[in-house]
Amino acid sequence: MATRKTSEIIDSETEAAFSLLADETRLSILRVLADSPHERLTFSQLRERVGVADSGRFNYHLGKLTDLFVKKSEGGYELRLAGWMVVGAILAGSYTRGESIGPVPVSAPCAICGGSVEATYADETVAIACADCDAHYTSASIPPGVFEGHDDAELPDVADMYTRSVFSQARLGFCSRCHGRIEPRLVTETNELLMHDCEGPTAAYTCERCHDEHVSSVHLAFIDHPAVVSFYYDHDVDLTQPHLWGSAWRTKPVVELESEDPLRARVEFTVGEETLTLVADEDLEVLDIERQ
Structure with missing residues (x-):
């Protein structure tokens, strides 16, 4: 099983939107609003919780976010979907490398030699392999935030559940990266979109928008x-x-x-x-x- 990131096409509007986030105060505004998901915050409440004394300076930064990442209504301010996605990416650790974990023993023995299988996490990638032979079971990209709150010993199970959730979403036709349309297909040979050579029939899921690709055994x-x-x-x-x-x-x-x-x-x-x-x-x- 393998996953791969491909380059994303960024247009001028997208680039402009992300440039609005290049400020600590603006990111703090998004985080504070995310911490209050069930209430709209007034200008004064929001400014106080963010911790900016200068009302004019705070209004400038809030104005840059409003309409795109923040919604303003009579009751106050709340996050738009785009704002929630930015906060979600931050909490997932998508912009950090995370710490290495493992090797951690996997309960199931190697299907090839009966030896010990181990899980490691490094450089945002979980690898499952046999410590006694050359058997390699999987390599999957996982945000470091997925493992927050879990003991290192839980690495194999948490990685298993997260990976299955990604493939489950792909099988339903949605990309876990950009939420674009996924087209599942059966492939039988090396393809320019695949990371690895196929040995026999292989299941592949490709996003039509960002071209992110997930590959697994057909079963x-x-x-x-x-x-x-x-x-x-x-x-x-x-x-x-x-x-x-x-x-x-x-x-x-x-x-x-x-x-x-x-x-x-x-x-x-x-x-x-x-x-x-x-x-x-x-x-x-x-x-x-x-x-x-």
Whole structure:
């Protein structure tokens, strides 16, 4: 599983909007309004909480934010959606590098050699790999704010849940970075938009606006499909729990290319002596389900 950032196209209006935030007082205004989500603050209340004595200077900075990041009404001031998104990015740590964590042991053993699997977090990236062989399970970009309030030992589970939330949003058709439209697709070979070479069928999710791309094994594209969820639940495996690193897959699902024209992939999930088979098309839509 891998994620990649691509360059964003910034027009003059966007550049002008971000230039308005290049001031500590203006950022403080946004943070104070975010700390009072259920009330509108008057000019005096807002100025007092921000801590600016000069009324004229404060009015100048507030005026720069109003209409774009801040909404003014009869009751006072509150954040607009754009303001909330700026505050959210700050709290997520999107503009900081964060501290390194790990290595932290992962409960599931390596599916290849049975050795110890470890999770590390550095340079805004979580990596899950075997300490005893060359097996590499995932590399995913995660904002440092995601781990705030969690112990280091929780790194694997928190990274699992966050990564699944990103892919869940992508499967529903929304980009987690710019909220643009996502087009899921089945790919079978190296593509200029992909970070890594594909070995067999691969699930890819590409944003049409910012071109951010998420790539995963095809079987993970159906981790929340009703047929897959019920199949594992019948075998006492709850797929809502952290399992991306292998503990849910008692037998690793088999993914095969069923046909090239039209493009089709077959995924077989097996637990014990029972197998669930899905056939998906180039848009990762399930065409056929068989359980035996």
